[in-house]
Amino acid sequence: MRTLGFIGGTGPEGKGLAARFARAGLEVVIGSRSAERGEAAAQEVAGLAGGNVRGAANADAVRAADVVIVTVPYAGLRDTLQALEPETAGKVVVSAVVPLQFSKARIAALPVAEGSAAEEAQALLPRARVVGAFQNLSASHLMDLDHVVEGDVVVCADDADALREALDLCALIPDVRGVKGGPLANSRYVEDLTALLLNINRIYKAETHLRIVGLP
Numbered sequence: 724m725r726t727l728g729f730i731g732g733t734g735p736e737g738k739g740l741a742a743r744f745a746r747a748g749l750e751v752v753i754g755s756r757s758a759e760r761g762e763a764a765a766q767e768v769a770g771l772a773g774g775n776v777r778g779a780a781n782a783d784a785v786r787a788a789d790v791v792i793v794t795v796p797y798a799g800l801r802d803t804l805q806a807l808e809p810e811t812a813g814k815v816v817v818s819a820v821v822p823l824q825f826s827k828a829r830i831a832a833l834p835v836a837e838g839s840a841a842e843e844a845q846a847l848l849p850r851a852r853v854v855g856a857f858q859n860l861s862a863s864h865l866m867d868l869d870h871v872v873e874g875d876v877v878v879c880a881d882d883a884d885a886l887r888e889a890l891d892l893c894a895l896i897p898d899v900r901g902v903k904g905g906p907l908a909n910s911r912y913v914e915d916l917t918a919l920l921l922n923i924n925r926i927y928k929a930e931t932h933l934r935i936v937g938l939p
């Protein structure tokens with residue numbers, strides 16, 4: 724059994740993904756800046772999804788994990804990953820982080836010097852193999868285990884094994900399809916699409932996902 728560790732897994736996106744992967748049979752460790760908050764989130768997720776879920780401090784969640792998923796807000800990304808660099812060496816680290824700026828008029832993608840949050844994560848974690856994935860999946864749909872999440876997850880990676888790991892994770896969520904999106908540098912387009920989807924959600928009072936048509 725593979726162990727998934729979340730960095731900042733106590734928010735809606737971390738808990739939603741954790742619930743889906745716990746339901747699929749993976750061992751899940753929900754990391755937090757506070758081990759107690761991680762444990763409380765783990766109990767909530769286990770209550771929803773069953774399975775093997777526990778909470779821990781972020782560093783312990785990373786140490787326990789075969790694959791790490793980062794679900795902190797963009798504002799906390801740099802400090803969080805800098806502190807966890809030693810623990811992530813050699814690991815696959817999946818970034819679901821989207822740099823966004825919310826205002827009444829619109830939701831905008833924040834510019835990132837490295838090109839995307841995923842590339843910034845790779846720059847901060849040079850010994851890890853970073854993948855961009857899950858940036859377009861809505862947390863509320865993930866948390867509602869009766870809801871079929873019909874959506875594509877575009878996976879961007881420079882490392883072939885890391886790409887495969889992330890695609891395998893996608894395949895564990897029913898009706899979600901992993902789509903190869905090319906190198907990690909293409910994560911910027913995926914992250915920007917989240918801003919577009921959120922604006923569409925506001926206009927239609929809906930929760931939209933991405934579906935790519937025309938694939939073989």
Ligand SMILES: NC(=O)c1ccc[n+]([C@@H]2O[C@H](COP(=O)([O-])OP(=O)(O)OC[C@H]3O[C@@H](n4cnc5c(N)ncnc54)[C@H](OP(=O)(O)O)[C@@H]3O)[C@@H](O)[C@H]2O)c1
Nearest residue numbers: 731733734735736755756794795796799820821858861862
């Ligand atoms: N929500 C969605 O529908 C959705 C969809 C796709 C992608 N995303 C992306 O996924 C990430 C998580 O989204 P979310 O809505 O779950 O976020 P969130 O609730 O705002 O934050 C997630 C967790 O990160 C930790 N955190 C908060 N501020 C931090 C900081 N400054 N430094 C370190 N850790 C901090 C907190 O955990 P502790 O206090 O327990 O440490 C918090 O519970 C974001 O980057 C978002 O763009 C979200």
